[in-house]
Amino acid sequence: MEATVARNRALDLLRKKKHEEAFVRHLNPLLTSEYTASLTLEEAFKNSVLEDEQLRMMFSCCHPSISEDAQGALILKTLCGFSVAEIASAFLSNEETITKRLFRAREKLREEKVSFEVPPDADLTERIESVLTAIYLLFNEGYHATHHSLLIREDLVEEALRLGYLLTKNDRTKxxxxxxxxxxxxxxxxxxxxxxxxxxxxxxxxxxxxxxxxxxxxxxxxxxxxxxxxxxxxxxxxxxxxxxxxxxxxxxxxxxxxxxxxxxxxxxxxxxxAPLITFQHAIIKAERFGPEAGLQHVAPLENDPALSNHHFLFTAKGMWLAQLNRNTEARIQYQKAIHLAQVPSEKNFIQSKIDALPSL
Amino acid sequence: MKDFMLVFRNPASNQETFANQSPEQMQAEMALWNNWMGKLAEQNKLIGGEPLHPEGKVLHGTKKKVTDGPFIEGKDIVGGYVLIKAESLEEAVALSKDCPQLNSDDGTVEVREIMKVS
Missing domain, CATH: 1.20.58 (Methane Monooxygenase Hydroxylase; Chain G, domain 1)
Incomplete structure (x- = not known):
């Protein structure tokens, strides 16, 4: 049953594709009316089996006129079929904020008369960059964000992969x-x-x-x-x-x-x-040359505002100090870290490190 | 081909019920509109149209007196409009028959040809 629906939809789109101009012309009034704008965007593309359509949609969602946080939301809504509630939970936000964000994004698409196509060669490299950035944000949201249920994380990672694969199937975007x-x-x-x-x-x-x-x-x-x-x-x-x-x-x-x-x-x-990359580099230095090399490499990052609000710099320092048996210093670093950790999985991890220190 | 305005009128109470729907109900309702307007658009007969908020103000005559409107106890208010193209008034009426506005007994669609003043 669903396969038939999908097939008919694909055929419909194919027929329309033959008359590209007519296709867009007929969508225009639907995109400009509040009665139909939101559903038209979604329906035309979310279940579409035509990769081409999705590709074009991806570029429209990542149009430079749309803010970066809205791009991700728009992609999830129009290309991945996420509900507003799911998007809100993916971005640790609420439904109202997401609804507004989507609304403004659609508004922009309309105002800027964004065309639904893969951009011309002159803009392509730059536009691909913003598409990749948007997909990477979704991916990281699923991959790193331990606050999510596994289900949402899987969905985000899978969708990001799927959109990435899609880009590799087209000669111009590959x-x-x-x-x-x-x-x-x-x-x-x-x-x-x-x-x-x-x-x-x-x-x-x-x-x-x-x-x-x-x-x-x-x-x-x-x-x-x-x-x-x-x-x-x-x-x-x-x-x-x-x-x-x-x-x-x-x-x-x-x-x-x-x-x-x-x-x-x-x-x-x-x-x-970027400070974060320097920090990751320090971890490698520590593996290669020992914990002291790690500590040395992060020393310039000590007061970097990009890192001082996150636990990982302090967690890493704690672990290196513990390896060097400088346990009192290690404890201080771990305690800084546990205050900064946002989610239980991270707090659990740091706590286990504190518990592993020799008792005072 | 002529242009027509379809004016949707409802009792004020219906308008409020509509505005207070749950997101799911709203989505289902919008799907009906999308379906109907989508068909018009496919035939290149849709020009546009918007739903309207129930609240507003009314300005009166030369004194330009402003009152809260459009509520008049028990009377219908305009809930939205759509502009379409059709060959004739008869065709415009026929195209309006599937309008979701008519899914409630007290909803009306008024079909008016747009006057070309040249």
Whole structure:
């Protein structure tokens, strides 16, 4: 039954596609009327089996006139069929805010007379960038945000992957950048289920059960990364994907190629200088040269506003200090960290570290 | 091809019921409108139209006296309008028959041809 509906819908769209202009012309009054604007956007695309339509829609959702936080919401609503409640929960927001955000975004689409097409070559590179950024936001929301139920996290990760795959199927959007980006998502996603234990505690890379990693996704990632590396381009996504690749292919934590990852981070910091990347680099330094190297590498980050509100810098320092048997200092860092941790899984993790310190 | 305005009138009480629907009910209601207007659009017969808030003000004559409106006890108020194209008044009426406005017994659709003043 559903298959028939989907098929008929596909046929309808195909027929309309033959008369591109007529297709858009007929949508116009529906998009401009409050009676029909919201449903028209959704219905025309959400269940569409035509990848082309979805691709065009993706670019419309990520139009520069639409704010970044609204882009994600718009994608989830129009391309992934999420309800307003689901979007609100994905963005830790409420339904009213999301409804307003979607409303303003639709308004913009109308005001700017955004055309529903993949942008012309002149704008393509830049527009692809914003599409990738929007998808990456969705992906990270699902991948890193431990506040979600597993269900929503899975949905977000899967949808981000699906949209990424879609971009790799079209010759114009299949750029080295896109391919590297999708490779990166594949590598990360392969580890999704081993990052959290059954009671919601975050499991660090070192302690993850590598046999649970999704080998199929790793293989997919490798194949995308190979395709991405055929040209001259080395983007931040290439470097990030290469780093994730090294982690994915290491049979054990200790046999990870830290040297290679260290070099990749050194390049990444140049391409995309950011305190967070310097911090991640420090973790690699610590693995390669010991905890003191880690502490040394994060020293300049101490008062960086981008990191001082998050627990992870302090958690890492605590762990390094504990390894050096500087337990009193470690405890101070852990206590800073636990105050900053937002969600139970993180608090549980830090608490377990405090409990592991030798008692005073 | 002529242009027509379809004026939707409801008792004020209906308007309020409509505005206070749950999101799900609202969504179901909008699906009906989407369906009807979508069909018009496919035939290139839809020009546009908007729903209206029940609250408003009314200005009167040369004195430009302003009153709260449009409520008049027991009378219908305009809840929205749609502009369409049709060959004739008869066709415009026929196209209006499926309008969701007529899903309630006291909803009306008034069909008026737009006067071309040239």
């Amino acid at each position: 750029t080295p950048n896109t391919l590297a980006f999708v490779a990166l998502m594949c590598f990360h996603a392969s580890r999704l289920y081993s990052r959290i234990d059954s009671i919601g505690t975050f499991i660090p890379l070192k302690e993850q059960d590598r046999s649970q990693w999704n080998r199929e996704l790793v293989q997919k990632g490798i194949s995308f990364l190979q395709q991405a590396s055929q040209g001259e381009t080395v983007s931040a996504y290439h470097l990030e994907a290469a780093i994730a690749y090294e982690h994915c292919i290491a049979p054990t934590y200790d046999s990870t190629n830290w040297e290679s990852i260290d070099h990749l981070y050194a390049k990444l910091v140049q391409v995309r200088p």
